[in-house]
Amino acid sequence: MTANIKDVARLAGVSVSTVSRALGKGPVSAEVRRQVEAAVKATGYRPNLSARRLRSQRSQTIGLIVADIRNPFFTAVSRAVEDAAYRAGMRVILCNTGEDPEREALYMRLMQEERVTGLIFAPTRATIGGLRAQDFDYPVVLIDRAAASGEFDTVVLDNRGASARLVDHLVERGYRRIGGLFGSTSTTGIEREAGYVAGMSAHGLIPDARMIAPLAPAAEDAALAWLAEAERPEAIIVSNGLFLLGLFRAARRLGLSIPRELAIAGFDNEAWTDLVEPGLTVIEQPVETFGREAMALLFQRLKTPTAPTRTVMLSGTLIERASTHALTRARFKEPL
Amino acid sequence: MTANIKDVARLAGVSVSTVSRALGKGPVSAEVRRQVEAAVKATGYRPNLSARRLRSQRSQTIGLIVADIRNPFFTAVSRAVEDAAYRAGMRVILCNTGEDPEREALYMRLMQEERVTGLIFAPTRATIGGLRAQDFDYPVVLIDRAAASGEFDTVVLDNRGASARLVDHLVERGYRRIGGLFGSTSTTGIEREAGYVAGMSAHGLIPDARMIAPLAPAAEDAALAWLAEAERPEAIIVSNGLFLLGLFRAARRLGLSIPRELAIAGFDNEAWTDLVEPGLTVIEQPVETFGREAMALLFQRLKTPTAPTRTVMLSGTLIERASTHALTRARFKEPL
DNA sequence: CCCCAGTGTGAAATCGTTCTCAACGCATGA
DNA sequence: TCATGCGTTGAGAACGATTTCACACTGGGG
Numbered sequence: 160m161t162a163n164i165k166d167v168a169r170l171a172g173v174s175v176s177t178v179s180r181a182l183g184k185g186p187v188s189a190e191v192r193r194q195v196e197a198a199v200k201a202t203g204y205r206p207n208l209s210a211r212r213l214r215s216q217r218s219q220t221i222g223l224i225v226a227d228i229r230n231p232f233f234t235a236v237s238r239a240v241e242d243a244a245y246r247a248g249m250r251v252i253l254c255n256t257g258e259d260p261e262r263e264a265l266y267m268r269l270m271q272e273e274r275v276t277g278l279i280f281a282p283t284r285a286t287i288g289g290l291r292a293q294d295f296d297y298p299v300v301l302i303d304r305a306a307a308s309g310e311f312d313t314v315v316l317d318n319r320g321a322s323a324r325l326v327d328h329l330v331e332r333g334y335r336r337i338g339g340l341f342g343s344t345s346t347t348g349i350e351r352e353a354g355y356v357a358g359m360s361a362h363g364l365i366p367d368a369r370m371i372a373p374l375a376p377a378a379e380d381a382a383l384a385w386l387a388e389a390e391r392p393e394a395i396i397v398s399n400g401l402f403l404l405g406l407f408r409a410a411r412r413l414g415l416s417i418p419r420e421l422a423i424a425g426f427d428n429e430a431w432t433d434l435v436e437p438g439l440t441v442i443e444q445p446v447e448t449f450g451r452e453a454m455a456l457l458f459q460r461l462k463t464p465t466a467p468t469r470t471v472m473l474s475g476t477l478i479e480r481a482s483t484h485a486l487t488r489a490r491f492k493e494p495l
Numbered sequence: 496m497t498a499n500i501k502d503v504a505r506l507a508g509v510s511v512s513t514v515s516r517a518l519g520k521g522p523v524s525a526e527v528r529r530q531v532e533a534a535v536k537a538t539g540y541r542p543n544l545s546a547r548r549l550r551s552q553r554s555q556t557i558g559l560i561v562a563d564i565r566n567p568f569f570t571a572v573s574r575a576v577e578d579a580a581y582r583a584g585m586r587v588i589l590c591n592t593g594e595d596p597e598r599e600a601l602y603m604r605l606m607q608e609e610r611v612t613g614l615i616f617a618p619t620r621a622t623i624g625g626l627r628a629q630d631f632d633y634p635v636v637l638i639d640r641a642a643a644s645g646e647f648d649t650v651v652l653d654n655r656g657a658s659a660r661l662v663d664h665l666v667e668r669g670y671r672r673i674g675g676l677f678g679s680t681s682t683t684g685i686e687r688e689a690g691y692v693a694g695m696s697a698h699g700l701i702p703d704a705r706m707i708a709p710l711a712p713a714a715e716d717a718a719l720a721w722l723a724e725a726e727r728p729e730a731i732i733v734s735n736g737l738f739l740l741g742l743f744r745a746a747r748r749l750g751l752s753i754p755r756e757l758a759i760a761g762f763d764n765e766a767w768t769d770l771v772e773p774g775l776t777v778i779e780q781p782v783e784t785f786g787r788e789a790m791a792l793l794f795q796r797l798k799t800p801t802a803p804t805r806t807v808m809l810s811g812t813l814i815e816r817a818s819t820h821a822l823t824r825a826r827f828k829e830p831l
Numbered sequence: 832c833c834c835c836a837g838t839g840t841g842a843a844a845t846c847g848t849t850c851t852c853a854a855c856g857c858a859t860g861a
Numbered sequence: 862t863c864a865t866g867c868g869t870t871g872a873g874a875a876c877g878a879t880t881t882c883a884c885a886c887t888g889g890g891g
Contacts, residue, residue: 161632163847174871205607210847212545213876229570238565253589271541296497404766430740431767499877510841515879546877549846
């Protein structure tokens with residue numbers, strides 16, 4: 160079917176090794192190079208990457224395992240990773256785990272079988288604790304989620320700081336009874352919850368954090384139930400864009416006026432968050448930077464394998480919008 | 496580093512061929528199978544996919560070339576494709592072209608080099624005309640965009656029908672001066688424009704279609720300029736979710752009341768379209784079906800290579816929202 | 832007792848590259 | 862004249878699997 164290097168060699172009247180050199184960067188005479196190029200064009204030859212990888216023992220492939228590409232955070236990250244990879248002449252294998260530890264294990268095996276050059280991974284909480292650097296034949300960079308062991312290069316947001324910042328912001332605007340919805344499957348959710356709790360405590364307020372599955376409908380259900388309780392919160396913080404969607408939908412369904420009856424703030428500055436009424440206050444994550452930094456850490460690690468591991472902590476940007484406008488305390492009986 | 500099949504064979508006390516058979520589905524005694532499995536576990540052996548692909552001449556890989564994974568349509572499609580692929584024991588190589596014909600060519604070469612089993616491709620208008628089935632060593636399924644030649648299996652929306660449907664809907668609601676913004680780089684944009692023009696003509700109305708680059712800012716700019724013109728349209732139809740974003744943003748910036756001063760309708764039922772005020776009328780595309788159908792066509796083609804090509808035309812669903820509520824004609828001097 | 836079919840096994844070829852090594856031609860310098 | 866070295870080339874050995882082929886063993890039927 161497809162021509163191989165032998166066909167090219169025959170047509171060019173040179174040996175296979177010479178063709179290989181001509182196509183690579185070996186020393187060949189200009190004359191031969193011309194002939195080989197002509198033969199390549201004539202035969203439509205394209206090198207077989209499997210053969211090349213097998214022989215050279217370099218896959219030029221990096222793995223990218225994320226929870227769900229439909230989460231806009233991961234969409235943007237993967238785009239950045241791919242761009243960087245292709246620019247470096249590498250390919251990307253993208254896998255979605257759906258936060259399922261079994262699929263994580265499956266895909267880690269796959270990466271091993273592909274003999275990837277490196278892996279960028281956003282593991283669930285369930286697997287992250289068991290990861291050991293020495294179990295991998297290639298460097299691993301964690302993204303969005305950090306392992307306690309510190310064995311891996313990592314790119315994360317300053318999750319605690321960002322959460323605390325949101326709490327500060329709400330308190331400053333006059334809110335006191337502030338609840339939080341956080342993802343239960345990732346360390347990121349946990350960290351953001353911790354930041355929220357710390358922030359609340361710092362203000363002498365009682366935290367009320369609830370952990371849920373990282374899906375928009377889960378957030379909507381949780382919010383609906385919560386807002387039906389007697390002691391309804393004045394504000395709710397959520398830990399990602401999907402929850403923002405669910406929470407906003409719940410508020411809408413209950414006909415709550417935002418921020419008068421419920422203030423909303425969260426993570427991920429998605430395109431729609433400033434188009435809804437009111438616009439939503441969010442922590443914007445530097446998504447492209449996540450991808451680029453992860454690739455940078457990976458390449459750095461490949462260059463200097465024994466260097467101490469590094470954690471790049473990126474900070475988010477608070478974008479204040481109308482969903483957290485100053486609370487008018489009139490309707491509350493309690494004093495400040 | 497990693498153990499290979501030879502190591503396993505040595506440890507299990509059998510030949511390499513027997514190991515291969517034991518791991519595959521060849522006939523081996525239960526005894527040997529046990530030993531091999533033990534040896535695999537002990538050595539941590541994982542087959543080398545490059546070697547396997549080279550020898551077996553089956554890459555078990557399908558290529559997926561889309562314009563931009565950040566476009567929610569392609570996000571959903573790619574998720575569906577991946578799920579189907581992994582379920583069939585195949586991997587996916589995902590590439591983003593950014594609607595750049597050069598990158599399309601680059602990635603088509605890459606697919607050839609990877610010796611993919613099949614390709615799912617959403618090409619730009621610039622390349623789609625030049626595609627010839629015989630130039631590929633593997634089946635190609637076009638998705639979202641159709642080639643005139645009919646040489647390829649294809650999954651598309653009934654673009655003309657859907658566009659005309661939007662026009663009908665708007666006319667029914669009392670709108671007459673209806674403009675349209677369409678993507679210039681894809682046949683889909685062209686088809687939707689054609690459906691719009693046909694729909695307008697059918698109602699005896701004068702179409703005004705403008706073709707722009709498939710990016711949200713382009714739509715915003717175009718809309719801002721358009722709405723500043725003397726003869727401002729009563730309604731604008733757009734051909735995808737990114738344009739919807741741009742158009743809505745433009746209307747917002749101009750402080751236009753929707754639908755009183757400008758009605759809006761378009762394609763792609765993105766999560767936010769029913770959260771903004773007013774909710775946006777859209778044609779919903781069965782995105783998961785796109786991915787699944789494309790995979791189905793691909794597998795079908797692999798099974799029966801010479802069967803005539805098929806085009807699966809999916810129909811969209813009109814979701815009526817407040818952005819196209821009935822026009823009150825009071826403010827217009829012209830008679831209907 | 833022989834033949835045959837079926838089962839299980841190993842040796843060796845093969846996939847398409849890259850890479851090592853030896854060798855060639857030719858110019859240069861001793 | 863001969864050794865040295867450089868630039869260029871080809872033969873052939875890998876890489877790690879699958880697959881073909883031949884063969885040994887078993888048991889059943891003639």
